Amino acid sequence: MAPAARCPGCGTSARRVHSRYVRKPADTAVGGQPAVIDLQVRRFFCDNSDCGKKTFAEQVEGLTWRYGRRTVLLQRALEQVALIVGGSAGERLAAKLSMPVSGSTLLRLIRRLELPAVPAVEVLGVDEFAFRRGRKFGTILVDMHSRRPVDVLPDHTADTFAAWLQGRDHVRAVCRDRGGSFTEGAQRALPGVPQVADRWHVLHNLATAVEKTIRHHRPCIQPPEPPPAPDPGPEHEPPVITRSEENARARWQQIHPLYAKGMKIDTISQITRYDRTTVRRYAKATSPEELIRPRPRRRTNLDMHKPYLLARWTEGWDNAQILRDEIAACGYTGSRKTVRRFLNSLGNRAKPPTISTPPPSVADVVRWIIGRPENQSETARQQLKDLCDRCQYIAATNRLARSFATILRRRDGHRLVDWLEEVEQSELKELHVFANGVRNDLSAVTAGLTVP
Numbered sequence: 001m002a003p004a005a006r007c008p009g010c011g012t013s014a015r016r017v018h019s020r021y022v023r024k025p026a027d028t029a030v031g032g033q034p035a036v037i038d039l040q041v042r043r044f045f046c047d048n049s050d051c052g053k054k055t056f057a058e059q060v061e062g063l064t065w066r067y068g069r070r071t072v073l074l075q076r077a078l079e080q081v082a083l084i085v086g087g088s089a090g091e092r093l094a095a096k097l098s099m100p101v102s103g104s105t106l107l108r109l110i111r112r113l114e115l116p117a118v119p120a121v122e123v124l125g126v127d128e129f130a131f132r133r134g135r136k137f138g139t140i141l142v143d144m145h146s147r148r149p150v151d152v153l154p155d156h157t158a159d160t161f162a163a164w165l166q167g168r169d170h171v172r173a174v175c176r177d178r179g180g181s182f183t184e185g186a187q188r189a190l191p192g193v194p195q196v197a198d199r200w201h202v203l204h205n206l207a208t209a210v211e212k213t214i215r216h217h218r219p220c221i222q223p224p225e226p227p228p229a230p231d232p233g234p235e236h237e238p239p240v241i242t243r244s245e246e247n248a249r250a251r252w253q254q255i256h257p258l259y260a261k262g263m264k265i266d267t268i269s270q271i272t273r274y275d276r277t278t279v280r281r282y283a284k285a286t287s288p289e290e291l292i293r294p295r296p297r298r299r300t301n302l303d304m305h306k307p308y309l310l311a312r313w314t315e316g317w318d319n320a321q322i323l324r325d326e327i328a329a330c331g332y333t334g335s336r337k338t339v340r341r342f343l344n345s346l347g348n349r350a351k352p353p354t355i356s357t358p359p360p361s362v363a364d365v366v367r368w369i370i371g372r373p374e375n376q377s378e379t380a381r382q383q384l385k386d387l388c389d390r391c392q393y394i395a396a397t398n399r400l401a402r403s404f405a406t407i408l409r410r411r412d413g414h415r416l417v418d419w420l421e422e423v424e425q426s427e428l429k430e431l432h433v434f435a436n437g438v439r440n441d442l443s444a445v446t447a448g449l450t451v452p
Helices: 074-084 085-097 103-112 158-163 181-190 199-216 243-260 265-272 276-284 301-316 318-327 338-345 362-371 378-390 392-410 413-426 429-440 440-449
Strands: 017-023 026-031 033-036 039-045 054-055 123-130 134-142 148-153 173-176 195-197
Touching: 026 074, 039 103, 054 074, 074 103, 085 103, 085 243, 134 158, 134 243, 148 158, 158 181, 173 181, 181 195, 195 199, 195 440, 199 392, 199 429, 199 440, 243 265, 243 276, 265 276, 301 318, 301 338, 362 378, 378 392, 392 413, 392 429, 413 429, 413 440, 429 440
Parallel strands: 123 173, 173 195
Antiparallel strands: 017 039, 026 033, 039 054, 123 134, 134 148
């Protein structure tokens, strides 16, 4: 035992013992059991009259610290658990390791840690994120070489970003999205520093433009229906007229005759109490069929299994639980009630309907176009080929989008200008908007499609 101890307030060595007491800090587990150290420590007088501490307790180096209820070894172990797996998961892991602690305590340990020194960042990555989704946004700064966060800013404005960049001349390039605030902030603080549009955001913007094109030509996704039978007979079911179709025809019959008599749009709007935009749309239509757009039926998890259920129902199987277990082995995750409702709909019909494979969704088509062709199944390739054969606009979108994705993945930025000219010659309005945005940020996008 050391004869003296150093005062934590002034650093003076003290030898006069005031008293002794027992501390019981928790230690790491031994043999799978929690361990506690029974430690007797001394309290010393501080003989320095200028020091604010009259007495102080000695600390055992490498074992205890002031006010600590754990040993240094246990504290470091819990800090690593908190950093690796977090609060709730760390609480469960610590219990298995016989080091019981709450998740809130683990989070407090993380907050008490000192942040590591940040080296000089040469290539700075910047992007926004949400503190609260849709309401409050911030900015995260990342070292693109080490892939580690550098700092977090309280908002995503150009002023805040420019203020952070002031005096940091070691930044040689800024990797950003295509938003205007980060562009303006970098130009204001570090004029002349190269800016690079990161490839993920560029590809995401292209996917958004492709999705808008596919939605505009959504009827083409539906495969052509087989021709009707020549003699439907008495079992023929009349087409179902929805309420929206009835409303559209009623509005057209109310608005179009008034417009044909020469009445103005504003007057018709006052009489019918419809918005002027609605009145104009119904007045210009030559027939109500122009206003009725077929609504795509909502896809369900049961669609891909309906042909199998129809075949089994035709064979005489109508037990919903048995059929649900059979299709569950093929990936169905829905309930038995859903299967029962579908079987009841088959029994209520005069003759079983013809159920075909459901058409692909818009997200599926976008994924086929943007994704790597070598990673797609043969079925997906064939469906995309059939879709391109049915619609020339989707075929042109597929060709241009895949060409851009190839430029991006191979980093052939020198081909970007030729691709933009090719887009301008097409009739795809959505891709025109994307190309105009690329031209407005051409240097950064070219760099993003060229440098690592």
